[in-house]
Amino acid sequence: MAFSREVREISSDVYWVGVRDWERKFFDKLVPLPEGTTYNAYLVQGEEKTALVDTVNPGFEEDLEEKVGQVMDPGELDYLIMNHAEPDHANGLSHMLSLAENPEILATKKGKDMALSLYDLPEEKFRVVEGGDTLDLGDKTLEFIDAPWLHWPETMFTYFREEGILFPSDFFGAHIATPKLYADEFREDVLKYAKDYFGEIMMPFRPRAAKALDKLEDYEINTIAPSHGVIYRNPEKILEAHRSWTSSEVEEKVLIPYISMWGSTAKMVKVLRETIAAEGVDAVPFEVSSQSLNSLAGELVDSAGIVFGTPTVLAGPHPQIIYIATLAKKLNPPTKYFGVVESHGWAGGAVRELSNLVEGTSGELLDPIEIKGSPEEEDLERVVGLGEKLVEKIK
């Protein structure tokens, strides 16, 4: 039997009715998903009323209907809670509404506006909620927590008071499709998935994320049930990890995104990584044409330094390095120091363009290294110098 038939009770009368997307390879046509993802939705059944928290990605509407149907008649749903308007969680609203007359859609003001612009939904079905508002299901109370810009302007969290279960939608998420429902049943490296995800999706909004975490201090949270990935029954570790990822604290680590067509840049990168590692600082080379972007995002979360390695191609950085540098800048990592090692055949030009890309970040750009052709002994001495300088600054 397919796992998509599985419904799990995560607390008394609270059900996971999410789906697993084993086949999905990319998110937002940008982020690779080496292990697929999940779209988690949750059914909270009170003595009097029943609410569905979030829905599922386009294409999974009938799975959701079937799963809700295992617990109750989907036609009897009272509330559809939309924590986030993005289609992976909100597209299923129309389908759920087509099954039942009653349900109201609860969303923030911005959420309602966005949903109306994205989906064909009747405006009168919406009830706008604000942080602190509650929804009484009889013996269960849901409270809405203001949590904007995680990662769209309209986002909010839903908190099930009596059991201390937080439904934070995308926040605390991870892209993993696994038959394991809980983080403690999944592999030891679960936080690596959460960290990659944080880097890809939430890092540009670090101040907002920190604010949300501060707000959560006022709540007793026993379980965190996000809309992607696994559920955390003992949330202290994932909370602590997010506190550190949202701070500007960095590890003693230098990330080296590089590419090399004929090996000259690669020779410099090798010397650089060995110099840095010999001094006890982590050096993480990232070969941009062959490695997966998700792990780059994860490394960006806490690297003290980034050194780009690139040949000059058509008077600028290699196009794949332009892409990575642009993306890295937009993701707003807490990087303190930047560097560039470059090789060219005649006039160069990559360093100028990369320096422009680094400008506007909070990091300091150390003297770039430009060489002609394959590095000579003295060129490699300069690379050693850059490595030592980085280590000295970072330590």
Ligand SMILES: Cc1cc2nc3c(=O)[nH]c(=O)nc-3n(C[C@H](O)[C@H](O)[C@H](O)COP(=O)(O)O)c2cc1C
């Ligand atoms: C497609 C291509 C375009 C290039 N464009 C330039 C250029 O505009 N300016 C320049 O100085 N060198 C240019 N070069 C030369 C390379 O920058 C030079 O060979 C460099 O040493 C390659 O480093 P790598 O071995 O790390 O790939 C180009 C090389 C190739 C293959």
Ligand SMILES: [Fe+2]
């Ligand atoms: Fe989202």
Ligand SMILES: [Fe+2]
């Ligand atoms: Fe999402």
